Amino acid sequence: xxxxxxxxxxxxxxxxxxxxxxxxxxxxxxxxxxxxxxxxxxxxxxxxxxxxxxxxxxxxxxxxxxxxxxxxxxxxxxxxxxxxxxxxxxxxxxxxxxxxxxxxxxxxxxxxxxxxxxxxxxxxxxxxxxxxxxxxxxxxxxxxxxxxxxx
Numbered sequence: 001x002x003x004x005x006x007x008x009x010x011x012x013x014x015x016x017x018x019x020x021x022x023x024x025x026x027x028x029x030x031x032x033x034x035x036x037x038x039x040x041x042x043x044x045x046x047x048x049x050x051x052x053x054x055x056x057x058x059x060x061x062x063x064x065x066x067x068x069x070x071x072x073x074x075x076x077x078x079x080x081x082x083x084x085x086x087x088x089x090x091x092x093x094x095x096x097x098x099x100x101x102x103x104x105x106x107x108x109x110x111x112x113x114x115x116x117x118x119x120x121x122x123x124x125x126x127x128x129x130x131x132x133x134x135x136x137x138x139x140x141x142x143x144x145x146x147x148x149x150x151x
Contacts, residue, residue, distance in 0.1 A: 013063075013065060014063075014064055014065060014094060015067055016064065016065070016067070016088070016089075017068050017074075017079060017088075018069070018073065019068055019070060021038075021049065021051045021066055023137075024053070024066055024135070024136065025051070025053065028053050030111050030112070031055060031108060032104070033053040033055045034055070035051060035052070037050075037051065038050070038051045038052075047070070048067065048068050048069060048072070049068065049069040049070075050066070053066070057098060057100075058099040059097055059098070060097070062097075064094075071084070088137045088139055089135075089137070089138050090138075092139070092140065093140050093142055094139060094141050094142070095142045095144055096143050096144070097143075097144055097145070098144065098145070099146070101121065101131070101144060101145050102121060102129060104143055105121040105131050105143070115134075116135070117131075118134055118140065119131055119132040128144060128147055129144070129145050
């Protein structure tokens with residue numbers, strides 16, 4: 001169990017609206033995410049679902065929430081004003097710290113379609129290693145060594 005359960009160090013919740021939970025679960029599982037919960041009615045009788053994926057390592061737990069699981073998720077009150085083929089995640093980077101980003105890269109990059117690798121593992125100018133991928137829905141994901149952002 002997560003030893004920091006009662007201490008909130010960052011209470012930001014990321015919720016990605018997507019049309020296919022299966023693709024998300026397959027992609028994120030390569031990076032150690034497992035399904036924590038699934039509700040086909042998103043908690044209230046809707047025909048759109050809700051899924052939470054979790055990844056745990058020695059520096060903590062990362063959760064990503066997903067809403068939808070059907071094409072009609074693009075008809076959500078906010079997103080309906082945009083064409084359904086609008087790239088998701090435009091101008092957003094989701095950063096996920098990992099205790100051993102080099103091992104994570106080495107265990108996943110050969111499984112990835114080369115078109116989803118935005119940047120292979122490199123040492124950045126701030127002296128931390130990271131790599132960046134594009135998930136099946138266009139979200140830009142960075143896996144990085146732990147950085148003190150003050151959370």
